[in-house]
Amino acid sequence: MSSQASPMPGSASPGPIRAAMPRRKPPIWGGRLQELGMLLPACILIALFLLLPFLSSFEIALTNQRLIPRPVPVRFVGLGNFQQILTDSAFWTALWNVTRFTVMVLPIQCGFALAIALLLNQKLPFRNFFRGLFFLPAITSMVVVCVIWSTLFQYPTGPFNQIVGFLSFGLVGPIDWLGDPNWAMPSIVLLSAWQAYGFQMIVYLAGLQNIPETLYEAAELDGANAWQRFWNVTMPSLRQTHIFVLIITTIQAFKLFTQVNILTQGGPRGTTDTLVHYMFTAGFVDQRLGLASAVAILLFLIVLVVSLVQRFVVRDRR
């Protein structure tokens, strides 16, 4: 994705792929030891806290290990955990829910982000101030967002119920947003999109800045109106940005956990259970580490596939 945005502000060109040949001096052992001392701390931490748990999850997933070890010895169960997960209807519900979440959140979050980005890309006084304001939810912790939105969703007299009641002349509602199996997931979607759209917004803004002004001028000379300019100049030029935004939003969406854990605990009746929540329940609440590790591996595979799809698509069209 290096073509999306330069890695840091103010860096002009990607620069040469380095040609670091140790040609100047014979290696000094003191220097090398020092280099090793500089490289190792980070590498040891990553090896201990990322690589080791990652590798051990493959081993644990083949056993019936518990989170808190029991006196009985750990037994090798082969692919039993995977078999158990794949035949558990709750797992499929969780997978279906997270898919449903992704399908709903993608257009809402990215569409809203693009709309705001288009607004902010115009000539506008205090534009940077507005950009900062619209970015605020993105730096707000999801836990805080849950506190605020659970009052907005309040049954029966919360703001959303008041608005819906007002707009429908009292015919609709009040709705128990987070407690109604039909509404719980859409409510989570709305809250999540609100919290996270800021990131997609600034990525779109960066993409919009990269569209050459001459394209718009040419379109205007050809008599294209604003609508046509949007569909024939802006949208095609944003192609790479769209792909990037869709992929990264999809990966984020598949990791849905915090808001579900806080607001609904996967309920009502499992309608907001997600992959990570299923894993959390299996591994942490029920202490079944082996089973949870198997879910973790499946989650990793999903993220891997989505990332690979992105690399493929981006490389293909360049």
Add this chain to the structure above:
Amino acid sequence: MSTVVSTSTPSPVAKVSAKPDIGAIVKFVAVLIIALVVISPLFLLFVASLKPDRFQILADMGSFRAFWVSEPSLQNFTDIATFGGALPFGRYLVNSLIILFCTVLGGVFLNSMAAFVLAWGRLPGRALVLTALIGLYIVPQESIVLPLLSLVNKAGLGDSFAAQILPWMASPLYIFLIYQFFIQVPRDIYDAATVDGASPFRIYWSVFLPLSLPVLATVAILLGIETWNQYLWPLMVTQTDYARPISVGIASFFGHDSVYWNSAMAASVMMMVPVLIFYLAFQKWFVSSFISSAVKC
């Protein structure tokens, strides 16, 4: 992102003089209204945190009184700060700040040191390490936390600060971000330093670190936000109030039948304020930081 202001549509003012002004005002007002509506939940939070009566907060939420507080009071804040509330929020906040400070300081230092060696060192096998790191950053945190929890418990680190700091300090993504910055530093600068006989650490410390403040700020901001907002990991690893961060503290309000909305609101504001202060001070850096995190994946 540095070009945000410069490019925009050619000024229509040249053609007609009076009409576009009205259009511009309408546009401005429209954007302002949209912004206010979108941001209003945050405003409601700040207003509600000043109302000491938790039933009043809920009753007001359904009407325009939610936007107004007639008798602002800091009682909620003093309650939770002095341990008078349901939960020790002063402690949670301090815990979060300790974890934040150690993680960001250690993270920036360790990641940039490693990145320097990968970019300019002469150690054999650097390319291999770099490849391994790039391969690792696809692994989501969510898929390693449970095996990690088991390891951390076995090592006797459960319910500790170390368990919340050490695992997230070093990160392939941030090493890679800084690495990308370092390799663009002209070779002459490095050569000049080696001719002077400076050791690798010396070159890193006095030449490369001062040069790379933008990318270090980026890493500090991203790592800081990430650490501040951690939820899943501290939820599992902390068992007592000893090292529990504020995110988990706030979430524990939801466990009860009746939520202490007044305390929850004040605690949420307390959690937001440090971020807001940094955000107001370094807004431009925040936005560009998030852009550069886009190199991930």
